[in-house]
Amino acid sequence: MTEKPKTQLLGRSVEAPASPEEAVLDCVPNPQPGIDYCVRFTCPEFTCLCPVTGQPDFAHLVIDYLPAQLLVESKALKLYLGSYRNHGGFHEGTTVEIARRIVEAAGCKWLRIGGYWYPRGGIPIDVFYQTGPAPEGLWLPDQGVAPYRGRG
Template sequence: MQEINQLAKYTTTNSALNSLTHLGKTTHYTFEYNPRLLESVPNPHPQNDYFIKFNCPEFTSLCPITGQPDFATIYISYIPNKKIVESKSLKLYLFSFRNHGGFHEDCVNTIAKDLIICLSPRYLEVWGKFTPRGGLSIDPYVNYGANNTPFQEMAKQRLWQHDMYPEIITNR
């Protein structure tokens, strides 16, 4: 019960929540890529190493050559440091790729770089599972571990072994 009271106190008194521009406000969708949509709040448990995972099964972008839409499920997993991403801002940010012309690999790397800039996480990975077009699907994966930490080695290991045991693909 004490933990619940502490969390309630945290969420209602933290001045960082007052600076959020999306949460609790009327939603205005941006149809052009915009990394400034990402917002963060303080990590309520910075002393703990824990994963936060987001699954975005409705990600869309455009082929930069043909202008045809590309569809994907984007998986974002990270171990926060001092900040966590505010989920509505993440939704709006991912939606901003709707008219973005970028190859699959570019989209996944851009998402990772923008989240690293916004959050400075201990560890982060982004995996795009794109639906096939022309009989070929592309599933780019990128990860990051903070320099000079055990997470830097973790990133190497997970990159080298990321697809050794592929999960069942359900978005195709």
């Protein structure tokens, strides 16, 4: 019989974390650790706050990663991303912070994130980060988010 993963969140009723620092990013064992494959998380309704004005900022995040021994548990990721709702952060810092936290928690072999931020002040900001070159032979689909065109 397979042992159940020991997580703090999965299968439990939990309160939403008040901040990214308080959020737990649980991981579970990778059932295919000897195979390279891409895992994608898409968060089309990510929100945080502008650290200067307190106004809401919205983004469509696409996170692709190559797991090693662990997988990011999706409930934990959802709660972690939701913890940014009342958190102030610039687009660039927030996008990279999310990526680095996932790499730290899961020990990914490789990760990339696309942060497609909706315009504020008429300027959309897209932020891209990856831990290094994509591993050779790993199939990576396009992130599928069209560049912002406004009414054009």
